[in-house]
Amino acid sequence: MTASYEAMWERLGLDLEAHASLLEVLGKFYGDIYLSQQGRLRGMEYLDFVLSEIHGLRIRELEEAKAQGRKVIGTFCVFVPEEIVWAADAIQVGLCAGAEAGTEAAEKILPRNTCALIKSFVGFKLARLCPFTESCDMVVGETTCDGKKKAYEIFSDYAPVYVMEIPQMKRDSDRALWKAEVLRFKRAVEDLTGREVTAERLREAIRLINRRRRVLQRLNRLRAARPVPISGRDVLLINQVSFYDDPDRFTQKVDELCDELEEKVRRGEGVADGAARVLLSGCPMAVPNWKLPYIIESSGAVVVGEESCIGTRNTRDLVDEGGTTLDEMLDAVVDRYMKIDCACFTPNTERLEHIVDLARGLDVKGVIHYGLSFCQPYAMESFKVERALRDAGIPMLSIETDYSMEDVEQLKTRVEAFVEMIR
């Protein structure tokens, strides 16, 4: 796709040469991990297409929307209430944060022992490699962890950053703080777009995003069948793409894919005969962070659930659609996001319950907990997760890694040993 988009990338200020190298590496990586799979659903062709065009066609769509006066808002976190963004006629997109890029530049303004995701988003910006970041009229940060909270202070020298405060407990005063934050965000987005968030538009946006959540819930139900009808990394990809693609089109395409999947389940066709069913839990995996899922699925296991922000944490809870006034709908949005069981909360016992419920519901043989190196909230919570799972008789393997490929063999050895033990 390079040739036809170069002028656009140049307009966005990308480093064309480095960007071309990045796309080449990613293309090869994608081929090895995704296209090499046997018996994939026809519906995955859409995902392959979107991913191959993720820096091309999708960015062109953003460019066209911007030419019509619409605004683009980028985020790294499932706390940003997307309904508000769409209701103000803006477009919400995820930002590049899943690959090593510009790490050297990032480490000049961030401590080396910062998690890979944070170094990645800062590095992508400094190295001018992410067309999403460059398309943004606003980048919404949040205070979910010390690393991001403080990195946004530094990042705001380079991008138009707006920061939302996320409460750390779930009492009345926290809900009040969060509601004030949602209202402040609404005003900021209205100021940016010049469009008022009306009851009618918010209702539409709530339904739009709920539909996307429902189709991903449907996907999650279908994938859990025996035999497992779709690889875990394909489902992860679908979840990842949900952060970038147009929500309406995405929902329709994934719904079609689910129809096909349903047929496949009816026919009793699986993708991983005899593989051990495992649940992946922990830190988010942004595109193209497929290292661990690929290792797991090359080691005699198949991932049947992702308990993460790029997984069930983002799709489990719907916004209540019963509200009729703007206030009622805003309250419904506030309440829905307060249900997120992020490790930023203390205590976060809901997450422990969710993981045990998921593991049981999916009938997995074990859980693999994934922590990004230097991510303190998930690293510390993993001790509680392990204990909750142990009490439930479910084995857990704790993996801590970053985006480098140096530890692949070591991880493979550990994962294989775990799979051998649980199968």
Next chain:
Amino acid sequence: MTASYEAMWERLGLDLEAHASLLEVLGKFYGDIYLSQQGRLRGMEYLDFVLSEIHGLRIRELEEAKAQGRKVIGTFCVFVPEEIVWAADAIQVGLCAGAEAGTEAAEKILPRNTCALIKSFVGFKLARLCPFTESCDMVVGETTCDGKKKAYEIFSDYAPVYVMEIPQMKRDSDRALWKAEVLRFKRAVEDLTGREVTAERLREAIRLINRRRRVLQRLNRLRAARPVPISGRDVLLINQVSFYDDPDRFTQKVDELCDELEEKVRRGEGVADGAARVLLSGCPMAVPNWKLPYIIESSGAVVVGEESCIGTRNTRDLVDEGGTTLDEMLDAVVDRYMKIDCACFTPNTERLEHIVDLARGLDVKGVIHYGLSFCQPYAMESFKVERALRDAGIPMLSIETDYSMEDVEQLKTRVEAFVEMIR
């Protein structure tokens, strides 16, 4: 002191043998770093005495108070509103967190890449080495950083933990959250002690703690003289002891020491002829974390200010004493603590301004920024601090270390090079 206190330590459940070893090591360390100094103030004898009796006489006082029905509340953070504790007739103390103790045990329930302070307080508990922790009826944690926030969840399996939520910004909704937290804390302390926080008792407590702050402010003014009349590590020790000692007695003794210091300043006597004046800034240094100050003051520099929680962050702001009703006084407490310029806030520009003002006011040649390894908030903020100081023409050295002695020579080389450069 060992013999006379053994029965008490045994009652508290300490590991007597390991505790005796710890005291021996600390005594030697203290001798090398403190008692070796020439020309110290007579008033420091009181501090030497308190420190030598910190696990002895002070714990006996706590024991006696408990026998009379008073409660002991332990903390690790300057956000805990001490006025509430004293107004409810409880005793607030700091907890052991400044030495490597029980690290191996701590690393079984915490990630290895957790900051030394957190591993220390958990380790002290697991290894049964801190008589303060063992004396506590309540340990008050807070959400100032991911590491502590999540560690308290684990620590609560071992101690009676109560957690306060600290806001992350300083807007109206944050103040409302913090006020709710202070009121919740007041109720919890009242429940624990069975004593109501009345207007009269709160007024007394506000004055008590303000007096302690004022005497430390006086100390800070006097130490800044030319020539420098007291070593930085002696002032650090005084600040450290303020967290353990009886506030009334401490204030009186430090006031006497200040009288002596004032005389010394009048006579123009200094302790560090020709040494470069430096400001120490960053993470707190709990007893007996004297490594870096000692290195600095053995390298041709003298510390004339501590911009940290065990320093100006804890003493700069007084609670307004103008309130007459309980509500007014509680509001004054709330407002005072909202002024704390902890790196947990985003943005935290006040701290940058305070550091530059302090550095200028103290007329230092440079600033040494101290970060505990894996303390993300201070590590990330150090980039902003360095820039603010650079803009003000003040050199800064950034040091990241833990409690081990392995890097002493390396740190000494770096500090000496910095001092050589700035003097």
